[in-house]
Amino acid sequence: MAKSLLSARRIVGVLVATLAVVGCAGTGPHVSPTPVELQPFRAALRMAMSNDGSTLVGAGNVALWQRIDRVMAWKVPNFERVMQSDIALDDLATMNAGYRPAIAVSADGTLLAYSDRIDSLLVQDLNARSDPKRFSFEQRWIAGAMWFRGSGQQLLVLLHSPGTDAGGDSNDFMVELANLDLESGEIRRRELGVQYRWLASYGLRQRAAFRAEHPAEAIANVTLSPRGNSMAFFRMPEGKMKGRIEVWDIDAWRRTLVADFPYGLGSLFFSNNDRYLAIVSTAAHDSHGTDSNWLRVIDVQNEQVILDVETVGKPNHSYAATFSPDSSQLATGTRCTGFQLWDLTTRGRVGHARIGGCMASAMTTGLAYSANGRHLFVGTDKGDIRLVEIDRFLD
Numbered sequence: 001m002a003k004s005l006l007s008a009r010r011i012v013g014v015l016v017a018t019l020a021v022v023g024c025a026g027t028g029p030h031v032s033p034t035p036v037e038l039q040p041f042r043a044a045l046r047m048a049m050s051n052d053g054s055t056l057v058g059a060g061n062v063a064l065w066q067r068i069d070r071v072m073a074w075k076v077p078n079f080e081r082v083m084q085s086d087i088a089l090d091d092l093a094t095m096n097a098g099y100r101p102a103i104a105v106s107a108d109g110t111l112l113a114y115s116d117r118i119d120s121l122l123v124q125d126l127n128a129r130s131d132p133k134r135f136s137f138e139q140r141w142i143a144g145a146m147w148f149r150g151s152g153q154q155l156l157v158l159l160h161s162p163g164t165d166a167g168g169d170s171n172d173f174m175v176e177l178a179n180l181d182l183e184s185g186e187i188r189r190r191e192l193g194v195q196y197r198w199l200a201s202y203g204l205r206q207r208a209a210f211r212a213e214h215p216a217e218a219i220a221n222v223t224l225s226p227r228g229n230s231m232a233f234f235r236m237p238e239g240k241m242k243g244r245i246e247v248w249d250i251d252a253w254r255r256t257l258v259a260d261f262p263y264g265l266g267s268l269f270f271s272n273n274d275r276y277l278a279i280v281s282t283a284a285h286d287s288h289g290t291d292s293n294w295l296r297v298i299d300v301q302n303e304q305v306i307l308d309v310e311t312v313g314k315p316n317h318s319y320a321a322t323f324s325p326d327s328s329q330l331a332t333g334t335r336c337t338g339f340q341l342w343d344l345t346t347r348g349r350v351g352h353a354r355i356g357g358c359m360a361s362a363m364t365t366g367l368a369y370s371a372n373g374r375h376l377f378v379g380t381d382k383g384d385i386r387l388v389e390i391d392r393f394l395d
Contacts, residue, residue: 045365045379048105051226051272053325053371055082055109055126059101060383062086069101071114073126076370082126087116102144106152107226111182113155115142121157123182135180137187143175149228155180156250158222159189175219177231177250190253192233193219224250225270230300232268232277234261247277247300257303263294267319271327275301276344278330280319295321295332297344307347320379322367331376333364339378341390353393355386 045060054076062070073083087101102115115121118141122132135155143158157180160173175192222233231250236243245268247257266281279296297307307330320333329350330342341351355364355378366379378386 045381045383045385046100046103047366047368047377047379047385048103049076049322049368049370049377050105050109051107051325052109053369055105055112056368056377056385057083057103057105057112058366058379058385059103059114060379062383071101071103071112071116073105073112075109075126083112083124085114085116085122087114100144102142102146102157104146104148104155106148107150108152111148111152113146113148115144115146118142121146123155133182135182135185135187137178140176140178140189143173145222147224147226147228149179153182154228155182156224156228175222177222192222193235220265221268223268223270225274226272227274230256230270230274232270234265234268236265245277245279245298257298257300259298259303259305261296263296266294267321269321269323269330271323271330272325273327275299276306276323276327276330278321278323278332280321280332293334295342297330297342306344307342309349320364320367322369324369324373325371326373329373331367331369333367333378339364339367339376341393349395351390351394353388355380355388 045058047056047058049056055073056076056079057071057073059069059071062068067089069087069089071083071085071087072081074081089100102113102121104113105111110125110127112124112126113121114124119139120134120136121142122134124132137157137159140159140161143160145158147156148154149156157178159176159178161176174194176189177192179188181187218236220234220236222231224231229250230247232245232247234243235246243261245257245259245261246255247259248254249256261279261281263279263281266279269278269280270276271278277298277300279294279298281294281296293310295307295309296305298304299306322331323329324331328344330344332340332342334340334352334354338352338354340349342348343350363381364378365381366377366385368377369375370377374390376388376390378388380386
């Protein structure tokens with residue numbers, strides 16, 4: 001117990017220390033490079049914050065050569081660690097599919113869901129000392145994404161159906177959205193469409209390696225709104241890397257928006273009020289395939305593009321993004337483990353910062369706002385978490 005209290009005090013102290021700022025000529029605002037002791041991971045950090053701002057959860061690699069990932073949860077603002085679980089990646093790897101643990105936290109921060117096996121997940125009550133409850137999906141694989149819905153008694157889980165002859169190619173998956181009732185254990189599934197196995201296995205990093213022609217349309221990068229009422233995804237015709245974005249009403253199971261997207265495949269993020277959809281993507285601009293980061297924000301209700309900008313024209317871009325609690329501001333990750341801030345009213349950039357060095361692999365992999373919107377949690381591919389005060393980095 002004493003050791004845990006000491007660890008918590010050290011974490012708080014170091015997080016406060018990261019708010020120090022030093023001048024850095026020619027590079028813009030720069031967060032103090034003082035080592036951060038809140039470094040529970042080695043790489044591939046992914047983060048999520050409960051809607052009420054009380055609980056921060058993360059997942060990342062802790063033993064690269066031993067293929068182990070770790071899931072953790074902290075109570076904010078004291079950063080008391082309330083949960084930790086190590087997962088052997090071999091339990092998540094099947095048929096060369098590079099799955100990682102999926103994580104989700106309920107709106108009130110009391111429940112944490114995470115996948116520790118290819119076909120099942122655990123739900124942990126963070127306020128109780130009881131063992132987590134396991135839910136299994138028969139002959140389905142958890143596709144790396146899940147979301148709590150409403151009061152937290154329902155969990156939406158993205159699934160892959162292995163071994164199906166989807167679109168005439170046995171190397172493809174059928175993607176399903178499962179609605180799991182946590183009280184009764186009842187599971188209701190609906191098919192979304194085909195997803196190429198290479199996308200499920202390697203995601204965005206291997207997009208240039210895909211050359212095969214497919215007879216069927218495919219979907220990619222499904223995401224749900226924080227309230228669990230809407231979902232969005234890319235639909236790509238005939239194996240092309242460019243296509244359209246679709247938004248669906250989950251309850252009515254009908255499409256509410258179709259928007260062409262001229263850039264490459266990217267990540268999708270809903271605002272907390274379900275009104276805005278941000279797309280962080282890349283596009284090749286010359287014969288050498290040079291990539292640039294692109295950010296587009298769509299007003300889903302009015303079907304209007306309110307922001308469409310080139311962000312960081314360098315390779316090793318970041319696909320991390322998050323909306324502020326009041327949905328008025330958007331933070332996007334950058335190379336050099338930094339971030340940019342965008343105002344949806346003025347439709348322009350209002351702040352930016354660099355946290356780490358610009359090594360080839362350095363980038364931001366996770367972002368989350370505090371409950372009051374004044375601080376930003378920044379996770380990097382080096383496995384650390386920084387807490388920064390937003391007002392210090394306004395343009």
